[in-house]
Amino acid sequence: MVKHRGREVLGLIPTRGGSKGLENKNIRILEGKPLITYTIDAARRCEDITRLIVSTDNHEIETVAREYGAEVFRHPPELSADGMATFPVIEYVVRNLIMAGHSFDFVATMRATTPLRLPEDISNAIRLATQTGADSVVSLVADATGHPIRLKMLDNELRVSSLERGEEDAPVIRQNLPLVYRRNGAVYVTKTNVILDGSLFGNDLRGYVMPKERSVNINDEVDFVLAAALLKAVSR
Numbered sequence: 001m002v003k004h005r006g007r008e009v010l011g012l013i014p015t016r017g018g019s020k021g022l023e024n025k026n027i028r029i030l031e032g033k034p035l036i037t038y039t040i041d042a043a044r045r046c047e048d049i050t051r052l053i054v055s056t057d058n059h060e061i062e063t064v065a066r067e068y069g070a071e072v073f074r075h076p077p078e079l080s081a082d083g084m085a086t087f088p089v090i091e092y093v094v095r096n097l098i099m100a101g102h103s104f105d106f107v108a109t110m111r112a113t114t115p116l117r118l119p120e121d122i123s124n125a126i127r128l129a130t131q132t133g134a135d136s137v138v139s140l141v142a143d144a145t146g147h148p149i150r151l152k153m154l155d156n157e158l159r160v161s162s163l164e165r166g167e168e169d170a171p172v173i174r175q176n177l178p179l180v181y182r183r184n185g186a187v188y189v190t191k192t193n194v195i196l197d198g199s200l201f202g203n204d205l206r207g208y209v210m211p212k213e214r215s216v217n218i219n220d221e222v223d224f225v226l227a228a229a230l231l232k233a234v235s236r
Contacts, residue, residue: 008104011049014089015112016080017058026112027064031231037068038115046119048126055093087200094195111185113218122187125208129189135202136190140181141215147177184215
């Protein structure tokens with residue numbers, strides 16, 4: 001990793017040992033390599049990241065991360081308890097690094113569960129943040145079926161209600177709905193001072209759109225199988 005135009009960017013991969021959906025998900029073998037190593041490899045090959053850290057509470061993840069060339073920061077286990085959000089880990093690492101005398105302009109947070117991103121995706125998100133002056137950039141994927149009109153809820157007696165009005169009498173065809181996007185977990189680029197102010201997004205959030213085939217975010221067995229199939233297709 002080399003410095004790019006004098007800009008200091010911390011690459012941060014926050015992880016934890018526990019997983020509700022898949023046991024030991026972050027180091028589960030995906031097409032011959034532990035899952036986390038795909039993110040480490042993409043970050044190490046990204047010319048815009050000047051320092052890369054894997055933050056974890058888990059010894060096995062630490063061992064794998066070091067083996068694949070990442071610096072490791074151990075965060076307190078209570079920050080990785082069930083139901084805890086990721087942002088407190090990000091904030092904890094950033095504050096501790098700054099108190100130790102380190103400085104950086106941006107933090108590029110990457111989830112280990114999004115293994116198909118490319119180094120260019122990370123760079124493009126970082127450059128979008130710097131070029132626009134935004135507080136943050138988040139990677140997104142277009143979701144043709146995710147409009148709130150199409151989303152339903154069920155009560156205890158399986159009665160259906162709509163999250164948003166519009167389909168009271170019949171389904172609305174997809175082409176008649178505005179396109180919506182969802183976060184894919186690949187990269188969040190945030191100004192350091194925004195994180196220190198207690199936010200991952202700030203007031204000015206921009207979106208970096210990625211293609212569907214690079215946007216698999218592994219939460220369960222189906223996602224894992226899909227990621228493996230896409231990796232096989234790419235390697236052919």
